[in-house]
Amino acid sequence: MKNKVAITGNEAVAQAMKQINPDVVAAYPITPQTEVVQIFSSFVSNGQVDTEFVTVESEHSAMSAAIGASAAGARAMTATSSQGLALMFEMVYIASSLRLPIVFPVVNRALSGPINIHCDHSDAMGIKDSGVIQLFSENAQEAYDNMIQAVRIAEHPDVLLPVSVNFDGFITSHALDVLEVLDDDTVKSFVGRYQPEEYLLDAKNPVSMGNFDMYDFYFEHKRQQVAAMEAAKKVIEEVGKEYEAISGRKYGLIDAYRLEDAEMAVVVLNSAAGSAKGVVDELREKGMKVGVLKPRAFRPFPFEAVQEALKKVKAVAVLDRAETFSTLGGPMFADVRTALYDLKNDIKVVNYVYGLGGRDLRLEDVEKVFGDLADIIKTGRADKFVNYLGLRE
Amino acid sequence: MTPFNRNFGQGRNTKAVRLDMNWKELTKAGNIYEPGNAATYETGDWRTIRPVWNKDRCIHCLICWRYCPDASIISTDGKFDSFDYKHCKGCGICASVCPVHAIDMFSEDEIDRREEARKNEE
Amino acid sequence: MATLKELAKVEERFVGGHRLCAGCGHGISVRMVLNAAEDANVVVGCATGCLEVASTIYPYTAWNCSFIHSAFENAGATIGGVEAAYKSLKKQGKLDKDFKFVAFGGDGGTYDIGFQSLSGAMERGHNIVYVCLDNEAYMNTGIQRSSATPMGADTTTSPAGKVVPGKQQPRKDLTAIMAAHNIPYAAQTAISNWQDVHRKAKKAFDVEGPAFINILSPCPRGWRYNTPDIVELVKAAVETRFWPMYEVENGKWKLNYKPKKYVPIEEFLKPQGRFRHLFAPGNEHMIKAIQEEIDNRWLALLERCGETPELPPK
Structure with missing residues (x-):
């Protein structure tokens, strides 16, 4: 049975967590994630979940406790934002290295300093190379759907990696949205019961985890993680198909919007993809061949899917809601450009950094990007490949 | 699943x-x-001094078992049995805590030399 | 109290073949503590440090039970997470076996970097035992001072130099801080009295809720004493009142051992290379300051324990 509700992104994610009914949640409040923790603790207080809720004293301990719980054989979760994710970075890296399928929503917020509470993706980009699967969500519906699928992806025996579900702070987390939630039993049977192969609380088969791994074995264990990430690409698609069967909503590695015959495309994560799609619809009416590529999985990076979706376009703008300060633009730019390089199609790829610290991405900003791409195609030249959108120059 | x-x-x-x-x-x-x-x-090859049990003196109090950092005192039925020389690192704590001096520490080199000498005599 | 004959029959949970230095206090302390868990199922957590790196060199583990290490500063949170999982799975009927949980950390991982994580775990009331193996410095990285390092000690970051004679600050009183968390059980013990260690470890495993035990665990390399003399040295720490043995059970402080006579701190300092410089002319004031600190802390402890606050007779 499907059920339409008007709730915020945070409420949707808390709802998903309730339906997943994890064995352990360890979390610490931080704006704009706080509501997730608050709402979930009311589920605990009212006996609506079986979860042991560990009210840790920091995000570092949140992930540490989730690691202990997951290693012990529990389905474990945490949730965070911004500084909290930065503080837990050490443990995020360890969680993936220990191959623990911990699911955690990340409500994207700018990193200090100066301190700022609004949306950008600098928090998520800080863990992009830590071996964690990163799913991104355009709206509350996707955040909800991603949470439920994340459990299956994380726990798949070929994967066994943490999965973070990203959605935009305030824009998605606090805005009221109409979405469809599944009924409890459907979610319950979809996620199934977590049955790890080895776990600390197996009295018959004790296991040592987190051992001292020297130069003679460490490298091989890192290589295993890469294989798990590679396997995750297929698993994300498989789980997406299964999820479509119960929800009617399609999920894959990427969301290709009106790209079939597109000459120009923007690549963008999370809520800004919604704005970009709106602009694309308008420009299409004016006869421009434009489209949007929204990576749903950013880690693992859907290299092949991006190539396939963009191979026929002439110019691409990658919109990054984070800086790398490398002077080479945003983090996603490098990945997309790398994917397109080997096609040898002379696709011009430029970068726009936008929306830092919660700066709005206006529709005219996206229009300007497509205008720039049209110029690039016309002149065949892309002189400036890193640009700032919505910045007072 | x-x-x-x-x-x-x-x-x-x-x-x-x-x-x-x-x-x-x-x-x-x-x-x-x-x-x-x-x-x-095996960590026994770390050892430079070796504990040797004096059976006659031992009162089987197992204080040596209690204080061995390497679990290298083997006891059977609540009695001293033997040293686990595969793991004993020769720290000498057992000899030090023994209340009746039933454990003596000998240099491994000295033991080797004596073994050698005995073999030569034979 | 069980006899050693009986205790020796308990299955060894920390086996030989670990790579701790010869004569390391940790090997003794860990064996004593785990032995007190008797035949229970135990999950051990461990902070990064000598114990962890020496006992789990892949593919060998010295732990004859389930074991988890994740990082340096989070043994409290990690074992707390394990315990939360246990509670959850148990209450849902997904697990039938009973378990006990213990985390080991050195003084660096407990007094310093892991302090917050430990405090949080204690405050939340997890049913866990946290054991600090206090060897009074960061030994694994090569003997740097921690907040557990005693005043005057020569370490690589508080070196005894021409102007500064070793560490200038007295040690942090972690056991008292843990007791201030109002947990059911906090205790300080020393391996020189194995019965005391055993009794406290057993009690810590048995109480419902968090328990903390601080064990003085000498490091032959860092302290620079004659390795076989470990028990004598720890005995001197207790007799000089440098390391009092006490316990705080449900808020009630109890002194477990009172030396019969006043033993000056030199008895503890002298056998150790890390304090050698204190006996050079010109450093008498340091020994005096150390002694004063010890006497003051002793009097305060006696008061807390409801005893007459007086020094032992000289």
């Missing part, structure tokens, strides 16, 4: 890890599935 049986080197399938194993064969995440398998690793 998919059954956990198609793991590439990620499960319990490698009881004894070897140096020549590739990444597919090694255990997942460096997990160790044999509790206490360090017992198969």
Whole structure:
């Protein structure tokens, strides 16, 4: 049975967590994630979940406790934002290295300093190379759907990696949205019961985890993680198909919007993809061949899917809601450009950094990007490949 | 859920890890599935002095067992049995805590020399 | 109290073949503590440090039970997570076996970097035992001072130099801080009295809720004493009142051992290379300051324990 509700992104994610009914949640409040923790603790207080809720004293301990719980054989979760994710970075890296399928929503917020509470993706980009699967969500519906699928992806025996579900702070987390939630039993049977192969609380088969791994074995264990990430690409698609069967909503590695015959495309994560799609619809009416590529999985990076979706376009703008300060633009730019390089199609790829610290991405900003791409195609030249959108120059 | 049986080197399938194993064969995440398998690793060659048991003096109080950092006092039925020379590092604590001086420490070199001498005599 | 004959029959949970230095206090302390868990199922957590790196060199583990290490500063949170999982799975009927949980950390991982994580775990009331193996410095990285390092000690970051004679600050009183968390059980013990260690470890495993035990665990390399003399040295720490043995059970402080006579701190300092410089002319004031600190802390402890606050007779 499907059920339409008007709730915020945070409420949707808390709802998903309730339906997943994890064995352990360890979390610490931080704006704009706080509501997730608050709402979930009311589920605990009212006996609506079986979860042991560990009210840790920091995000570092949140992930540490989730690691202990997951290693012990529990389905474990945490949730965070911004500084909290930065503080837990050490443990995020360890969680993936220990191959623990911990699911955690990340409500994207700018990193200090100066301190700022609004949306950008600098928090998520800080863990992009830590071996964690990163799913991104355009709206509350996707955040909800991603949470439920994340459990299956994380726990798949070929994967066994943490999965973070990203959605935009305030824009998605606090805005009221109409979405469809599944009924409890459907979610319950979809996620199934977590049955790890080895776990600390197996009295018959004790296991040592987190051992001292020297130069003679460490490298091989890192290589295993890469294989798990590679396997995750297929698993994300498989789980997406299964999820479509119960929800009617399609999920894959990427969301290709009106790209079939597109000459120009923007690549963008999370809520800004919604704005970009709106602009694309308008420009299409004016006869421009434009489209949007929204990576749903950013880690693992859907290299092949991006190539396939963009191979026929002439110019691409990658919109990054984070800086790398490398002077080479945003983090996603490098990945997309790398994917397109080997096609040898002379696709011009430029970068726009936008929306830092919660700066709005206006529709005219996206229009300007497509205008720039049209110029690039016309002149065949892309002189400036890193640009700032919505910045007072 | 998919059954956990198609793991590439990620499960319990490698009881004894070897140096020549590739990444597919090694255990997942460096997990160790044999509790206490360090017992198969010998630290006895660290020893420069060796505890030797004086059977006549021993009162089997097991204080030596209590204070051995390397669990290298083997006891049977609540009595001193023997030293585990495969793991004993020769710290000398057992001899030091023994209330009746039933453990003497001898230099390994000295023991080697005596062994050598005895063999030569034979 | 069980006899050693009986205790020796308990299955060894920390086996030989670990790579701790010869004569390391940790090997003794860990064996004593785990032995007190008798035949229970135990999960051990461990902070990064000598114990962890020496006992789990892949593919060998010295732990004859389930073991988890994740990082340096989070043994409290990690074992707390394990315990939360246990509670959850148990209450849902997904697990039938009973378990006990213990985490080991050195003084660096407990007094310093892991302090917050430990405090949080204690405050939340997890049913865990946390054991600090206090060897009074960061030994694993090569003997740097921690907040557990005693005043005057020569370490690589508080070196005894021409102007500064070793560490200038007295040690943090972690056991008292843990007791201030109002946990059911906090205790300080020393391996020189194995019965005391055993009794406290057993009690810590048995109480419902968090328990903390601080064990003085000498490091032959860092302290620079004659390795076989470990028990004599720890005995001197207790007799000089440098390391009092006490316990705080449900808020009630109890002194477990009162030296019969006043033993000056030199008895503890002298056998150790890390304090050698204190006996050079010109450093008398340091020994005096150390002694004063010890006497003051002793009097305060006696008061807390409801005893007459007086020094032992000289």
